[in-house]
Amino acid sequence: MATLNELDTPVIYADVKTVRHNIEKMQRLADAHGKKLRPHVKTHKLPLLAKWQIDAGAVGICVQKTSEAEIMAAHGVRNILISNEVIGRKKIDRVAALALLSDICLAVDSELGISQISDSAKNLGVEVGVFIDIDVGMERCGVRGEQAGRLAELVAKSPSLYLKGVMGYDGHTSRISGYEERRKEVYRSHGFLMEALRAIRSRGVTIDTVSVGGTPSASIWAELDGVTELQPGTYIYNDVHQVEVGAAEKSECALKIMATVMSKPAPDRAVIDAGSKSFAFDQGRFPVPMDELGTHLVSFSEEHGVLKSSGSPIGVEVGDKLSFIPYHACTAVDLWDEIYLVDGERVVSKLKIEARGARS
Numbered sequence: 001m002a003t004l005n006e007l008d009t010p011v012i013y014a015d016v017k018t019v020r021h022n023i024e025k026m027q028r029l030a031d032a033h034g035k036k037l038r039p040h041v042k043t044h045k046l047p048l049l050a051k052w053q054i055d056a057g058a059v060g061i062c063v064q065k066t067s068e069a070e071i072m073a074a075h076g077v078r079n080i081l082i083s084n085e086v087i088g089r090k091k092i093d094r095v096a097a098l099a100l101l102s103d104i105c106l107a108v109d110s111e112l113g114i115s116q117i118s119d120s121a122k123n124l125g126v127e128v129g130v131f132i133d134i135d136v137g138m139e140r141c142g143v144r145g146e147q148a149g150r151l152a153e154l155v156a157k158s159p160s161l162y163l164k165g166v167m168g169y170d171g172h173t174s175r176i177s178g179y180e181e182r183r184k185e186v187y188r189s190h191g192f193l194m195e196a197l198r199a200i201r202s203r204g205v206t207i208d209t210v211s212v213g214g215t216p217s218a219s220i221w222a223e224l225d226g227v228t229e230l231q232p233g234t235y236i237y238n239d240v241h242q243v244e245v246g247a248a249e250k251s252e253c254a255l256k257i258m259a260t261v262m263s264k265p266a267p268d269r270a271v272i273d274a275g276s277k278s279f280a281f282d283q284g285r286f287p288v289p290m291d292e293l294g295t296h297l298v299s300f301s302e303e304h305g306v307l308k309s310s311g312s313p314i315g316v317e318v319g320d321k322l323s324f325i326p327y328h329a330c331t332a333v334d335l336w337d338e339i340y341l342v343d344g345e346r347v348v349s350k351l352k353i354e355a356r357g358a359r360s
Contacts, residue, residue, distance in 0.1 A: 001347040004340075005321060009260040010274035012333070013340040016348055018254035019049065019236060025252075026218065026235045027057045033222040038062055038081060038211060040233025043330045045355035046339070047075035049236060054079075060103070062231045066091050067358035073102045075354065081131065081211070082106040083167060083231065085113055085141055089120070091360065096120035096128060105129030105164045109143050114154050114161070121160035129164035130155045131211065134196045136168035136189035144192055149199030156205050165209025166200070167231070168193050174216040177245050186220040194226055216247040239329040240288050256290060256323040257332065259305065267313040272322060275300040279324070280331035287324035287332075297324075 004013065030037040039053045040062040050061050050072055060079025063069045069080050080102050086095055087110075095117060098104040108114050108130055121128045132152050135142030143151060148166070155163045170189045176182040193212065200207055211229035213221040218232040234241075237255035238248040259274035279287050279300070286297040293315040299306045309315065316322065326332035333339070334356055341348045 001349070004258070004342050004345045004347060007258065007340065007347065009258050009321060010272075010278045011340060012255070012257050012278075012336045012338075013342050013347075014044075014237060014254045014256070016341050016343050018252060019341075020052070022236050022238065022248075022252055022254060023053055023056050026230075026232060027053075029219060029222055030230050031057065035222050035227060036229040038229050038231045039236065040064070040083065040214075040231050041072065041355070042068065043233040043333065044236055045333055045353050045358070046351055047072055047077060047354055048351060050075075050077050053236070059229070062233070063355075065358050065360060066094050066098075067360045068355045069098055069102075069104065070094065071355045071358060073098055073104075078102045080104050081129075081167075081231075083131070083169065083211075085109055085133065087113055087116065089116065092116045092120045093124075096124045096126055099124070099126035099128050103129070105131055107131045107133040107141070107167055108151065108155070109133040109135075109141050111151070111154060114151065114158055118158040118161050127160050127162055130161050131165050131167045131209070132163070132196070132200070134166050134168040134193055136170050136192045136212070137185065138170060138172040140169075140171070142168065143196070145195050146199050148196035149203050149205075152200040152205045152207070153203045163205065163207070165207055165211060165228075166193070166196060167211040169214065169231075170212065170217055171214060174214055174241075174245065179246055182217060182245070183220050186217050186224075190221075190224050190226070197226065215242055216245050234329055237329040237333075239332075240285065240325050240327040241283065243325075250325070253325045255326060255329050255332070257287065257326060258321055258323045261307075261316050261318050261320045261322065264314070264316070264318050268309045270295070270307045270314050270316050270318075272305040272307060273303065275302050275304045277302050278332075278335060279305070279326055280328060280335055282331045283328050285327040287326050290323040290325060293322075
């Protein structure tokens with residue numbers, strides 16, 4: 001195989017040793033606190049890496065879309081939670097059909113969602129697991145308190161469904177940079193979760209699995225009573241955001257995008273051959289150069305990234321290849337059809353990003 005520097009640009013790649021390190025580190029965290037690990041694969045979208053995570057000890061995976069679940073099941077992943085609401089007969093029928101291939105569960109927060117999956121599962125002669133989605137403070141999807149109790153009771157009475165557990169995603173805590181402040185908010189989220197569990201259990205409904213968390217909050221949730229399962233995702237690659245909030249070191253960022261300096265029109269300015277179509281810009285933040293060259297990205301257009309120097313002249317030349325850590329790994333990955341796995345400078349393999357664009 002080629003060396004990294006021989007690859008044409010722009011190109012996305014991930015360091016295998018760092019990926020393995022990140023997988024093992026998160027698994028050790030879960031094991032040390034007696035929690036199960038169910039990583040979210042919407043970050044990497046690769047069946048191979050999902051299997052690496054399961055081989056390391058994960059009980060299964062989370063996906064966000066039915067099409068992601070279909071791709072993972074087709075590649076032999078057998079324990080899948082669609083950690084998102086699925087509404088609409090066509091998609092619900094697809095979820096039920098996945099029960100023929102795998103242990104499939106999905107999140108619900110409405111009576112309609114429960115009735116639709118119950119009808120589809122009954123018609124197909126399968127059973128589907130259900131997680132009640134709890135709003136733990138993000139104010140996106142999910143229910144709280146007595147509403148969670150009512151939905152859990154409805155699931156327990158619905159044909160062809162079984163109540164697997166509850167889940168809560170605290171994505172709002174990932175925007176809190178201070179660890180103590182984030183801990184306080186996670187504890188508040190834990191309170192919403194426990195309130196919902198009390199409401200469910202007061203109706204005589206049994207809950208076995210309590211699945212929560214993201215990469216920045218996983219270490220806090222791991223310490224809390226009543227939690228049985230963690231579902232972080234970004235940790236496998238990490239990114240600039242995870243470094244900023246203290247969830248990872250820069251050396252633990254496995255994912256990079258390499259670009260070539262194609263123009264140096266001024267002493268303090270250079271232009272690379274990768275822009276918003278290569279990096280994603282959903283957080284409004286630029287990626288960070290791997291090398292300390294005194295340069296930083298200041299603007300994107302579709303296929304251009306403009307570099308400026310903190311001093312003058314800029315420390316790059318036309319033809320130089322530079323690697324950058326994406327600010328948000330998940331959306332950056334979804335822009336690419338293929339990814340290279342590397343070991344240092346040696347290219348190990350090229351993989352199709354199987355679940356890229358899986359939005360339905």
